[in-house]
Amino acid sequence: xxxxxxxxxxxxxxxxxxxxxxxxxxxxxxxxxxxxxxxxxxxxxxxxxxxxxxxxxxxxxxxxxxxxxxxxxxxxxxxxxxxxxxxxxxxxxxxxxxxxxxxxxxxxxxxxxxxxxxxxxxxxxxx
Numbered sequence: 001x002x003x004x005x006x007x008x009x010x011x012x013x014x015x016x017x018x019x020x021x022x023x024x025x026x027x028x029x030x031x032x033x034x035x036x037x038x039x040x041x042x043x044x045x046x047x048x049x050x051x052x053x054x055x056x057x058x059x060x061x062x063x064x065x066x067x068x069x070x071x072x073x074x075x076x077x078x079x080x081x082x083x084x085x086x087x088x089x090x091x092x093x094x095x096x097x098x099x100x101x102x103x104x105x106x107x108x109x110x111x112x113x114x115x116x117x118x119x120x121x122x123x124x125x126x127x
Contacts, residue, residue, distance in 0.1 A: 051108050057097065059104045062088055085109070 014027060014034040051057070062068055071087040086106055088095040094114055097106035 051095070051111065053108050053110065055108050056100065056102075056105045057108060059086065059106050065090075067091060089114075 011022075011027070014030050015022065016030065016033075059070070063070055067090055069089045071089070073085050073087055074082050075085050076082055084099055086097045086099070088097065092114055093111060094117060095111045096109040098109050100107055
C-alpha cells in the first residue's frame with residue numbers, strides 16, 4: 001500500500017470536504033474510506049501479492065493507472081541472448097512481465113516491494 005508519509009499532501013483527498021476545525025479523529029476515520037476509493041479507482045497498483053507469477057494480465061489496464069509507470073526494456077541474458085520485458089513501477093512496487101503471443105497480454109515474471117529492493121546488498125565488481 002502506498003505510504004501517506006512520502007511528502008505528498010493528501011489531506012484534501014482524505015477529507016471529502018474542507019472545514020477549519022478538523023480533528024485527528026475526523027482524519028483517522030476518513031483514511032479507510034480514502035484508501036478504499038483510491039484502490040477502487042484502478043489508478044494504483046494493488047498489492048502484487050494478489051497477482052500470480054506466470055499469470056496473464058492486460059497491459060492496457062496497467063497503462064490506465066495514473067500512478068503506475070510502464071517501461072519497455074530488453075533484458076540481456078547469458079550467451080548473448082535477449083528478451084523483451086515490461087517493467088511496471090508504482091510508488092511501492094516493481095513488477096517484471098514478459099510479452100505473450102496474445103496482443104496486450106503479459107505474463108508476470110516477478111515482483112518486488114521497492115523497500116525490500118533497497119535492502120539488497122550487492123558486491124560491486126570492477127573489470
